[in-house]
Amino acid sequence: MKKTLIKYIPEEAIPLVEYLIIEHKINLKIVSERQTKHGDFRRLPNGHMQITVNNNLNPYQFLLTLVHEIAHHVTYQKFGRVQPHGKEWKTVFQHLMLPFLQPEIYPKNILPYLANYLKNPKASTDADVNLSLALRGGKSEDGKNFIFEIPNGSVFQFKETLYKRGNKRRTRYECLNLENKRVYLFNQNAEVKLVVSK
Numbered sequence: 001m002k003k004t005l006i007k008y009i010p011e012e013a014i015p016l017v018e019y020l021i022i023e024h025k026i027n028l029k030i031v032s033e034r035q036t037k038h039g040d041f042r043r044l045p046n047g048h049m050q051i052t053v054n055n056n057l058n059p060y061q062f063l064l065t066l067v068h069e070i071a072h073h074v075t076y077q078k079f080g081r082v083q084p085h086g087k088e089w090k091t092v093f094q095h096l097m098l099p100f101l102q103p104e105i106y107p108k109n110i111l112p113y114l115a116n117y118l119k120n121p122k123a124s125t126d127a128d129v130n131l132s133l134a135l136r137g138g139k140s141e142d143g144k145n146f147i148f149e150i151p152n153g154s155v156f157q158f159k160e161t162l163y164k165r166g167n168k169r170r171t172r173y174e175c176l177n178l179e180n181k182r183v184y185l186f187n188q189n190a191e192v193k194l195v196v197s198k
Contacts (some may be wrong), residue, residue: 004030008055009063012104013129017063020070020096024077028066030055035159038125039065041072049073061135064125069095085123094118110134129171133187144191147173156192163192 005014008030021028032054040052051069053062071082071093079088097118100106106114113131126132133146135149140146147165150156154165155178163184166174172185187193 008053008057008059009066010059010105010110012102013063013100016099017066020067024070024073026051026070026073032056036160036166039069039077043076049076058135058137060106061125062098063105064097064114064135067100068093068121068125080123085121090121093121112136126187126189129187129189136189140191143193145194147175147186147190147192148188150192150194157195158186158190158192162195 002017005017009017018109020026025154027050028053029050029053031054033054038054038057038061039091042050044050051066051073053065053069057065072091074096075089075092077136078092081095082088097114101111101115103126107133110131113128117125117128117131117196122128126136140149145156147156148168150165152165152167156163156165163175163177164178164181166176168174169185173190175186176183
């Protein structure tokens with residue numbers, strides 16, 4: 001277990017994670033990147049529970065995603081079927097994350113954003129722009145930009161489709177799909193490939 005985990009999470013977190021995996025009989029599977037999610041918890045047809053986490057996450061994202069999914073598992077064990085990211089899950093997730101909120105595990109530039117996020121955790125960490133940026137070290141993937149970095153009116157590519165960046169609403173950007181002419185809302189930390197600058 002330790003040999004596998006050391007590739008994916010901060011070393012200081014390994015004993016805590018091993019405890020959670022053994023205590024809750026977690027079946028963990030590390031999988032290739034999925035575009036739509038970082039991790040997943042599900043009940044398999046044979047009745048067993050399985051957690052999957054993407055293998056492309058950095059150690060801080062991986063750890064947070066893993067604990068997020070373990071919280072789903074524990075919530076299911078304790079309460080049965082409840083709202084996926086409802087009050088039961090939030091309480092369990094907050095409780096499970098507490099031991100990890102230390103500078104030996106999460107760097108000081110991430111901790112304040114993580115603590116703030118955990119006051120009322122959302123379904124996706126990407127919904128919290130400040131935390132998402134801190135977890136990524138403020139850098140987008142090579143050859144990409146965060147949508148907030150590109151000029152208004154720029155054309156960009158996202159998942160093989162071209163869009164034109166529009167105005168910012170409260171927390172998201174209106175972007176015109178150039179194929180179907182519909183407007184879609186993008187998280188401000190969405191990573192896109194700039195095609196044409198205005």
